[in-house]
Amino acid sequence: MEKVARLNRFVASYALALAVLLTFLNVVLRYIFGTSLSFSAELASYLFIVSAFFAASLGFKERIHISVEFISKKTFLGKLARYVSFWITLIFLLFIAIFGIEFVSLAFDMNEISIDLNIPMWIIYMIIPISFFLAAFWHIKSDIK
Numbered sequence: 001m002e003k004v005a006r007l008n009r010f011v012a013s014y015a016l017a018l019a020v021l022l023t024f025l026n027v028v029l030r031y032i033f034g035t036s037l038s039f040s041a042e043l044a045s046y047l048f049i050v051s052a053f054f055a056a057s058l059g060f061k062e063r064i065h066i067s068v069e070f071i072s073k074k075t076f077l078g079k080l081a082r083y084v085s086f087w088i089t090l091i092f093l094l095f096i097a098i099f100g101i102e103f104v105s106l107a108f109d110m111n112e113i114s115i116d117l118n119i120p121m122w123i124i125y126m127i128i129p130i131s132f133f134l135a136a137f138w139h140i141k142s143d144i145k
Helices: 002-033 040-062 076-110 121-125 127-144
Strands: none
Touching: 002 040, 002 127, 040 127, 076 121, 076 127, 121 127
């Protein structure tokens, strides 16, 4: 479990760091040297998205997502609300993950290619099912504790 958590943190933090570094490098190149990397804006966008999706899934592990407790967890109604909330969240995460796979499959079948990076978009779209399955995994693990 801890290896998965470390990988999750690594991807979230290093994707963000790389996106910031790439953006900074492109600004320096553009304003000081009068040139720029043609692919940097697209790659930085994808890296920010990867970072956000992996950080959001990690939020389930750390239990840092926003929640509102309007009924005490100790009452029957509070336990019921928590139970219903758990299942609605899990169903939503799995729904997005499964349809994310279909989205990846569609992009693969259509042979969609990114504009500047010239790589298949299905590779980039893989972040959707991976991060949502990971979020569902952490959601289940965090509720067991």
